[in-house]
Amino acid sequence: MKAQSAQGTSPNLQTGSKTSFQIADPWNAHYDVRADIVMVYGINDAGGHFEQRVKGWREEGYNVQFMTGSAWGQYKDYFLGEYDGKKHFDEGQTMKNGEIIWHGHNVPYIVPTLNYLGYLKTHIKRAIDAGVTAIYLEEPEFWARAGYSPAFKKEWQDYYHFPWQPEDSTAEATYLSSKLKYHLYYRALDTLFSYAKRYSRSEGHEVGCFVPTHSLINYSSWQIVSPEASLASLKNVDGYIAQVWTGTSREPVYYDGVKKERVFENAFLEYGSMVSMTAPTHRKIYLLTDPIEDRRHSWDDYKRNYEATFTAELMYPSVDNYEVMPWPSRIYLGKFQVEGQKEKQPIPPAYATQVQIMVNALQQMPVSENKVSGAEGIAVLLSNSMMFQRFPTHKGYDDPQLSNFYGMAMPLLEQGVPVSTVHMENLGYPATLKNVKVLIMSYANMKPQSPKVHKQLADWVKGGGHLIYLGRDDDPFQSVREWWNMDGLHHKNASEDLFKQMGIVYKKGQTMYRSGKGRVWIVRKDPKELILEKGGGTVLQNLVKAAYAKTKTNKGLQTKNNFILRRGSYIAMAVLADGPTKDPLILKGHFINLYDPELPVLNQLTLQPGSQALLYDLDKEKKSSNKVKVLAVAGRVTDSLWQADKNLFTCLIKGPVETVNAMRIKLPKQPEAKSIVLSTTDGQKVALEEMSWDQASATLFLKFKHQAGGVHLSIQL
Template sequence: MPKQSLILIVLIICSFSVFAQKKLKDKTSFQISDPWNAAYDIRSDIAMVYGVNDAGGHFEERVQGWRDKGYNVQFMTGSAWGQYKDYFLGKFDGKKHFDEGQQMKNGDIIWHGENVPYVVPTENYLKYLKTHIKRAIDAGVTAIYLEEPEFWARSGYSPAFKKEWKAYYGTNWRPEDASPEATYLASKLKYHLYYRALNELFAYAKSYSKSKGHEVKCFVPTHSLINYSSWQIVSPEASLASLKDMDGYIAQVWTGTAREPVFYNGLKKERVFENAFLEYGSMVSMTAPTKRKLYFLTDPIEDRARTWDDYKRNYQATFTAELMYPSVDNYEVMPWPQRIYLGKFKMDDSPEKQPISPIYATQMQVMINALNFMPLSKNELNGSQGIGVLIGNSMMFQRFPTHDGYKDPQLSNFYGMAMPLLKKGIPVQTVHMENLKYDNTLKNIKVLVMSYANMKPMSEEVHVALAKWVRKGGVLIYYGRDNDPFQNVKEWWNSDGKSYTAASQDLFNKLQVNYIASRDEYKVGRGAVFIIREDPKEIVMNKEGDTAYFTNVKYAYEHSAKAGNLLTKNNFLIQRGPYIIASVLDESTNSAPLIIHKNVIDLFNPELPILHEKIIEPGHQAFLYDLEKIKSSRPHVLAAASRVYQEQIDNKAHSYSFITKSPSNTIDVMRIELPTKPKKVSTTLNNKNLQLLKNVWDEASHTLLLKFENHSEGVLVNICW
């Protein structure tokens, strides 16, 4: 048989073997550019192998290496940037393409790395990316992730962008700093370009994978609308859900996004838990009505160099925030595990860089392993439900540059509506105006707060939906002076027969409300509208500026919406199966700790202690395993800094055994439920005994605490009682 034919048969057999795995797990994932390594073999379901050219290339070998270790292997690469030097330096088609870099007014390109600019996604660039997608599908990946479709608000000056302007608008390019209208139009074009790009790339991925006998899933890992608006980046965000070939999102929220300082009570500072809570919430709002799959990401460290102490503190805050959305149970547990396990950073009390401490590594592994078992839940976060804040993609369009003295420091026109409620323990939701076309979007909202100070409605249908909802009993609170320069950009509310000087005028007209300066509330059908002539930023940028705001929301909730008493508190608490998740707020209604009177395992403590009560102080969070939720006495690992495989229970022999895997050179700790105190416990690796660092029985809870060294190839644990 010819050698070429033999190779073809082998490839076909290998391909069939890959695609025949119809039920690969996909609950948890991580993204990784490097080849498999025992030092960061974290045992989530999915390994998203990053970049065809990353880590020195060898893409197929990297894919196969992770697949050989039992992972569901998928592919991630940047949509706006990546290791694409071959394209920009002319190796792809013989032409250099730096004219397609995102360029600022001074002529500088915004770079993501050496010879890697942020990109204006031209048709030629998309042709190049298709070669990467094809190669990934040929390697047998089960999904494609095109991450971060990002266009910087300050970068609308490149030759490629000018050409796209002419093609899209049919007019000569206008510099985005020339007028508010030019700014708005430039942002709309940037928004369109990445919508078009992902539409074309995902259609190709679906078509090509089907031709190969299997259909890949297509996802967009993206920052939240809140963060992109704050960081002055334009992206398609909610509109991507209308793409028929897109299967879902990864909500890229982590310390780096959540630590962006915001104003509250006149003070600008980091509020990581609160910010993360709002960011994750905006992603839920964006996807829930569309039924797209959603992964939540958080990162045990972050892109910027900080200290291990800082990373740990803020990781706990963002991790807690993501678990407070019980409708989501898929997680990217970390990006770049090689950076976490092999990187070196300082400690708060030491300038010398050092690797991750065994204690933090163990705690982190307990946390990410718990995500493999985190259930969906119908439980709601404690507190008064049904208050929402309206947001929309056009929040990204007014951020840069500023005009006529208009400023919105730290996105305060959004935070002014959300932060005062959140700080009083009210689980405020965000509502995407792009989703108002779906019937269920406002189903559970009693009071909706909105403003056009920092965004504008992109279609008249937004007002049609809002008016319909109010007439059926909804209560709308509108905040805004309506005097910002973006009110006058040429848009649907002031063209084609309409001549409103502010976007809200069309809404009030549809509600048949005639604004009177001395009057706040207007009855509309079974609902009501409040009009407050104040920009939301004034609520948080001024000390005690939220007093009147909260009074208005309370009245609207209790009297106009008749939704019951608006409860205030200083904490958030939810239970998901056996897991209790809690956060206690500072700058809140009081400074009292939250005390949980239950027998629990403290999952933020790497020793996994059993507590009879947990005290949580303001500014802190808790992640607990509720021992009262254990319903049987069968042997079972309740919590561990590793993932358990091949469990075997022999009731006649009174034995329980399993193999447990986690990154090598880390310490495993696990608490195991058993019928009675064990007589013998052994841990072995390749038939050689491993030292037990801890072997402690707790009679009250019938749990065994073990500690030993982790090995990625698997430690055999055998327990007899």
């Protein structure tokens, strides 16, 4: 099935809008971060007044769109009976003990019944009537532990045509329960987006339809079921937001027998899984980061992990669309209980400036054909069915911290290999395996949803692909009622059919097999064994080295402790804390450090293990014909004008009021202090807090506070 491109489905996606944020609150200058798009959240959120909120943001020049929850939201009128005269708490996601899983007061996580979808259509209609250009239905989530409500039991009977089974009773009941949960939110989004397209077209302005969602990796780790990659088959889905942030990426994972947070590495894999999910389908994708999180930590912790996730998202050069933050009102006006402080604390001024510098860098970040440093073409196979095996445990078989996935990725990633992921659901797209040289997979953590998957994999191997299969194939989900043991097939496990399609007869003790022009390695170890045990990763590392050496690259597998990517004038860098060496990464040249709110000019950067950096390359800028250019700024620059005949540079800078703007500007020569004029839009003078000139780079550094309406800057040379 060929997916339509985002550009082919909705004219409202051709606006050139590059950055966005979501917010329920009305416009306020104190948290106006000046992205291109604002996703106004919820019909009933922020006290209602939805149309006024939309109008207020639109008047400030924003492309206004609409976001609301698909599995939860401010829908109390539905649950309390105000919508149709009936209470609907029986549709809450319910655990075995009878307790509903709540998202908030009188707001449960929802079993998406057809009646509930009818209710959400009224919200979508109201948003379209208000003139929004896109609809976002976020987080289609069904908890793996919640399959006991009356509504879910009814949906089971309607879907399977046999009586409901408690999901904790057998592995098969767990699997069937998760498949149904997956189907229900697939149906929900199909129904709601079809309605949104149909109704908006009838009103003369077709809306875009997007799904903000966690990664398949995170949902599997957190034991949540969602449609994920299968949404690509819905013609009315225009794209996704990859909801990755500190809260998801700090989930501890094992490597070399040690369980701990590995935020950059985890974020790298999470963003990668979302990019690989969308790339073959030509869907549009926004990558999300968040400067803070709700769990109690220090501001230093927030900053350190924001830099880690931010650097990770930049490692995907094919994407240049970003949700720069969620809920900016909470970031700029909120106070947080943090470690070491009795009173709740607002965002530190220096960090607020740094965040705005980073956000503006996203506004300028180009798409690039450059690749992340390291061996290319090594991928791990994923499937939506990873979510089906997570809860509960059966027959004592456990997969701690999703180690059957991470066991295929971490031994490579921690050696500096930029391992990618491939979604089984996308194997029908020719682009999916086009650049993959070595594919790693297991059926310990997932199962194939269709026999065509095995034909697709077999065709790829026979055409010259190299496949590494890991697994003992003895987990309790191997025997669930599925296509490989039904309708005349009698395979004991799914891999038997895979090997048959490849013409392979497995022999105990034999590892490598030929299949057409390709090779297959079969190792009877579950991937989790490679990271739960110290030194276990060498098994996979050696296998990949052997496989990679036999590919057409004729290159050995490079190992290192860092990743570097250049995108235009930007350089993103990360040094791994658990890499093969503890050596720092030293980069020489002339740079602006964008993770420092003082925007220092450096001749050399020494980056220690466990750290990341984003640099602006001044050496590349020297080759540019631009005599005047704002290189870095903690705000949004508009109306920029260099009048060479008058030696006059002017611009307008906007950012959250009361935060401090820092900026570095390239100029032909050093200006006199008195020739630098800052003023508000009504002509009031703005104080210049700091000014300095760097002769080597010919750049001017300025610092001043953002003002309502923006600050006019005039520099007379």
